[in-house]
């Protein structure tokens with residue numbers, strides 16, 4: 001048999017030209033989002049004050065199976081896609097496993113993550129609608145960077161609210177975002193009503209994604225010609241990220257492979273939703289039955305310990321409510337959690353699939369994640385983002401099981417990005433000052449008790 005190369009590349013003209021909408025094949029759809037003003041399912045028009053029209057349409061479109069990618073977006077993708085699928089020969093050797101491990105590497109662009117795939121789409125549609133600008137939030141900074149790149153390409157002004165503790169921990173993220181001309185404000189801030197309120201109630205707060213979202217939404221809805229854009233969780237973002245999975249499937253076909261197990265890290269669910277999209281299609285349509293595993297931080301365990309309930313997507317409770325696995329929109333992970341994936345909820349699409357038994361979830365403590373990240377870097381010469389290292393960890397656990405059973409399974413995981421801006425966290429791991437914080441049941445119960453009450457629903 002011919003040896004499979006280390007890097008399995010698709011050519012530019014093999015790049016998919018359509019996004020795949022998983023909802024079109026789901027047996028049961030995620031529950032509708034609810035407009036908090038009416039307590040009724042939101043309509044596409046309800047979303048127009050916040051999102052640009054085409055994106056509101058994509059958000060609500062449960063039936064169009066394939067969405068053509070506009071030529072301008074394809075042209076942008078071609079600067080860094082198709083991304084490589086890599087056979088982790090050295091990792092396999094180190095683990096002494098019969099498993100064949102592949103990873104799809106999305107860190108080959110300046111944002112250092114998969115986020116650019118959706119950023120360019122969202123900036124493009126905003127420009128098409130002739131908006132004057134957009135606002136967003138960023139946690140670890142990859143989304144802010146990706147969106148700044150995309151907005152600068154399309155000459156669209158951007159204001160980024162960055163979670164304060166990341167803003168302070170990662171000063172160079174700020175500089176990169178500014179390099180691409182975006183304005184950046186640490187959140188919570190006094191530039192919005194909701195920011196002022198959060199600061200008054202919680203003066204020492206280091207911020208959270210939920211707070212930053214509230215601020216960005218308020219800024220967008222109170223500034224003429226502005227809309228808000230979000231880099232994860234939403235249906236539209238999973239749609240754009242499906243290019244990751246479609247490319248992975250095509251690349252695996254060129255070497256006659258198909259994954260038995262697919263592993264991804266899960267924050268808001270966008271990379272995982274994108275990676276698994278075509279494999280979940282096969283699962284939903286009965287063509288194949290791969291295992292799908294989400295890996296999340298033990299400090300922010302929305303799938304493994306959260307409740308499947310309607311909740312706000314932000315702390316300020318200004319966004320529609322979605323039914324998802326959630327820790328409660330007031331949940332803020334411990335400040336010593338450095339590994340990203342800090343969002344309180346999970347994509348409604350993935351939440352529904354998980355709830356219906358189509359996928360599994362595990363959690364891991366951050367010291368284990370950094371240990372795995374460093375081993376991986378030494379074997380494969382890519383310094384992973386801590387977020388991505390959750391997926392590596394999950395894949396390694398499965399490969400070690402294969403070692404015990406002697407089964408030569410094919411494992412695919414998503415290596416979502418690089419970790420050059422996470423060196424403060426890497427250093428604290430190496431200095432043994434990094435600790436693990438796992439929320440207690442009492443803390444989670446206190447947070448669940450504050451979930452919104454919706455008459456007739458929950």
Ligand SMILES: *Cc1c(COP(=O)(O)O)cnc(C)c1O
Nearest residue numbers: 142232267268269270271387417
């Ligand atoms: C944002 C990010 C994630 C997590 O977000 P998802 O929406 O869950 O994919 C994972 N890895 C990297 C590198 C990221 O930037």
